[in-house]
Amino acid sequence: MIFCQTGAAQAHELPAWVPEDARNYLAHTEGGEAIRKLAREAGCHASTVLRQVRRIETLRDDPLVDGALRSLGKFQARMSQQSTKELDRMREPLSDEITPDAASLASEARRILRRLCESGSVLAVAAEMDKAVVVRDTGDGGSTRTAVVDAPIAQAMALKGWIACDAPGRISRYRITAAGRTALSKLLAEQESKLRGFAEAQAGFDTSHQAEEAMAAAAADPQARRRHVMAESPLILLARRRDTKGDPFLPDDLVRAGERLREDFELAQMGARVAQNWDRFLTGDVESSAAGTAARGPDAARERLIAALRDLGPGLGDVVLQCCCYLEGLETTEKRMGWAARSGKVVLRIALQRLRRHYDENQRPGGGLIG
Template structure:
């Protein structure tokens, strides 16, 4: 019998499976083409494209890890294969991180890809680090870290053509691709469909209370099916941060933006099934929900409402003003006060308020 690419994550593209069967099992391109129902030249192009992409650090490391997983399945059916030794030697050279399963890749993609859609955002990957970071530059050239990504997640995204290395080096920089933006749209639609089907009778996680206030309910945050009203490339807070005051200074300073990003990160993490480790000890989404609830409780009515709307729901200021019954152009002032108060809240917590990583 022939050995398929068993033992591999479901998200692995078909072209990668063909590549492994050709390079690790020695199956000819003609034989693979017959099995796939396509022309041998098509298989050849897919295999050559992957081989050329091995100059990309993340793609190369992902293929090495897949080779190791493939070798484990090969041992079960073909213990005599010499290629197993080669695969085992290859996988021992890689770092300790592992490639994700389908569910975890989907959850992390919904967290990371929106960040990469933001203006000037890149994924920075250092050769010696097991984590990658999403950073974004402001108009002054200052960089802000907006997310931390496990190395295995970054490798999977590169292998699926969701990100592309535009600046290789000791610290390589990746941008989101057209395929990545299309994948984000598809995954968001699928997530919303699942939420609507699974929680059709469940109470809203962020229900409207009397007075049209937003109420954060930590117990049912994942049941919320509310969609963010924003363009991922420019969140409401970042649009405001790009504005200048009368003295020509940014309307929102970098530390206020960081406070808003911290609240947004906890909000996003609270909606996930599992979270990356903060300090190696591990944590659950309940912890993130509690942090969001504590922050909004500290801000109180009004300030907490605008922070939840603009930082978490990414609702536009004009929309927030109308829903809150405020006068036009007052929202930006209230949001700045809320972020100042939010910064004080996180400052009082010390190092425990740092973003993940």
């Protein structure tokens, strides 16, 4: 992709994730640059830049795209008003306050786009709200919230064409696009080495040579892991099944417990610890937050994840880690653990019942909210 260098440093100062056509649009509408000048700098015909500008203009009816462009225009204007010395001092706060950087967008997009790949999932955005939520249709006329994301992240995903809304309104509903699925595959490929580190966590449950070999095989097959991530969660598939009485095999409260664990798993990967070796993840030799200091953000999610898996212990912890966090299929988990065929769903239900009890016993005021 060619990034136009518009005028001085205006286009250069935009975050790296901003698409070329949006850069040209902002340079023309906010910076006053001529179409022909932008075309010369990009090495293309003026009609190409004109089409880009017109395409972005037609997208401004989309509330997220419009919000992204307004934020970027504000960001660019504030940048240009600062002297070089002031700019160096204020660049980081401005980036966090107005628009996300490329690293933040990639981390959050992995989490949100995964959720949007699930059947019946949409990103709901209400006007003037600073958060957007991913909700999934439960199939019985109800819905459940599976993730929360800051509005600037949602705006960036819409501007990049990863999500789209058919009918904007007071509450707009966005779905993942083909471009979003392609972007998710690329983001997951970049994250693969970090996911391998998490795969080693299972060795903390069973230190036998057989378990270590199984985890090494899992880490050595990134394509298989990526297929699991792109598929629907095993919890959702089991929730659709009925028992002999006609009741759901997994009630909603058990599904919510598993999704809460997965949410903490995703959030924990966003912190500075994601590149560490997780061999000591569940062996009792894992650092906690300093005494008197409450962990926040990814660190807090990491501690909640550790506490939940330790409470479940071997076997039960294994199955929720594989099926809820890695999204591994039950048949694969059964083979990995050496269990009898079709026994995995029973063990998973028992594990989720124990996990739900863990969350009930450790419920804090205002807790239990995803994201």
